[in-house]
Amino acid sequence: DQQVKQxxxxxSVQEGRxxxxxxxxxxxxxxxxxxxxxxxxxxxxxxxxxxxxxDKNEDGRFTVFLNKSAKHLSLHIVPSQPGDSxxxxxxxxxxxxxRDDKIIFGKGTRLHILP
Amino acid sequence: xxxxxQDPRHKITKRGQNVTFRCDPISEHNRLYWYRQTxxxxxxxxxxxQNEAQLEKSRLLSDRFSAERPKGSFSTLEIQRTEQGDxxxxxCASSLGGGSYEQYFGPGTRLTVT
Numbered sequence: 001d002q003q004v005k006q007x008x009x010x011x012s013v014q015e016g017r018x019x020x021x022x023x024x025x026x027x028x029x030x031x032x033x034x035x036x037x038x039x040x041x042x043x044x045x046x047x048x049x050x051x052x053x054x055d056k057n058e059d060g061r062f063t064v065f066l067n068k069s070a071k072h073l074s075l076h077i078v079p080s081q082p083g084d085s086x087x088x089x090x091x092x093x094x095x096x097x098x099r100d101d102k103i104i105f106g107k108g109t110r111l112h113i114l115p
Numbered sequence: 116x117x118x119x120x121q122d123p124r125h126k127i128t129k130r131g132q133n134v135t136f137r138c139d140p141i142s143e144h145n146r147l148y149w150y151r152q153t154x155x156x157x158x159x160x161x162x163x164x165q166n167e168a169q170l171e172k173s174r175l176l177s178d179r180f181s182a183e184r185p186k187g188s189f190s191t192l193e194i195q196r197t198e199q200g201d202x203x204x205x206x207c208a209s210s211l212g213g214g215s216y217e218q219y220f221g222p223g224t225r226l227t228v229t
Contacts (some may be wrong), residue, residue, distance in 0.1 A: 004157075033215065034217070034218075036220075041222070041223050041225075042222055043119070043206055043208075043220030043222045043223050044158065044206070044218075044220045045220070046217045046218065046219060049216070049217060072209065089157050089158070091157070093216075095216055101146070101163075101210070101216055101218075102148065102160040102163060102171065103148075103158075103218060104160070105150075105157030105158050105159070107155065107156055107157050108157055108183050
């Protein structure tokens with residue numbers, strides 16, 4: 001049973017436009033959420049995180065939005081650049097409620113930035 | 116800071132053989148995690164350590180799998196009597212702990228069991 005769901009296996013976006021990657025979760029105990037980016041033959045690279053006490057966190061071109069009532073989060077990349085082409089993983093943990101920092105990952109969304 | 120390193124990067128072995136992987140975390144990171152990733156899936160948690168103590172093991176970690184972190188620094192993951200279903204990317208991550216929760220991943224060890 002997938003606790004973290006990324007329903008879009010792939011997404012293509014024009015360079016310079018906004019990329020929006022979506023993620024849904026089912027476990028109401030999750031209170032800490034992360035996005036990772038992965039290039040082929042490399043391990044995942046941490047991008048940005050958000051705790052459940054916030055609904056938005058911004059870091060440069062990356063913004064994560066959290067809607068707790070809908071159990072939904074999204075990653076916005078503005079503007080999209082060619083180097084953003086990668087697989088993006090949404091991940092969650094019950095870090096604060098359960099003191100459990102093991103991360104549950106979604107299956108990933110492959111982002112293609114088109115020239 | 117050299118990041119998390121893993122060795123070897125690739126391992127091909129025959130079914131029934133034992134294999135051992137090594138992970139060197141970022142220095143001063145006291146938490147170390149092992150994950151497994153198969154094609155089309157996200158990484159799946161296997162086990163983690165706080166210093167040398169193994170705090171949790173996933174149901175995915177069968178009796179053929181054992182992990183150690185003897186001095187609280189590097190860790191090893193051993194798979195005994197490998198099976199074809201063990202073919203995967205084995206990822207190691209570390210975190211500082213103590214209020215810093217981001218996990219930083221190594222490049223992984225790709226295991227192929229023939």
